[in-house]
Amino acid sequence: MVLIGDEVAAPGQPSKLVKHESAHGVVVAEELVAGPIVRAADFLPQCLERRELKSGFFGWGATLMTIGIFQKVALADALLAPVADRVYNSTVQSTFMDAWIGTLAFSAQIFFDFAGYSTVAIGAALMLGFVLPDNFRSPYAARGFSDFWRRWHISLSSWTSSLLLRFRRLRRTR
DSSP states (O other), rough: HHHHHHHHHTTOOOOOGGSSHHHHHHHHHHHHSSSOOHHHHHHHHHHHOOOOHHHHHHHHHHHHHHHHHHHIIIIIIIIIHHHHHHTTOOOOOOHHHHHHHHHHHHHHHHHHHHHHHHEEEEEEEHHOOOOOOOSSGGGGOOOSHHHHHHHHHHHHHHHHHHHHHHHHHHHHOO
């Protein structure tokens, strides 16, 4: 998956990564599916450097993985999803308070679901000696919608912005 990302980022350019054993690419591939979106230019140089496992990185990575698993499994799936499901799947009309509880539970469920798997991916990468960017910065503490968007799924926002700018530049050149 890392190789596919590289070819998309640099079409027609052979990658130095292709010449190396890519076992770590298989391990890190899950990060690309469930975690921060990382540009090839930011990630591939780390792949070309020699990895030395450091106890501090490994310990902090394991801690992040534990926090992420707790966010995803305990908070999002076990605690919040049943509350939201009970409200949204109800066949009777919800009371005002039930509707608010369901809405708050669902918004917290979405946050802990996304933040949880991103934290797991960041922790797993760190255990292997790779540094990935933060993906959430307390979005529900935002002061407005634009501030919320800057704090929510940061890597997706950054990737979307750069993609839109690239298309805009292409339109100007034609």
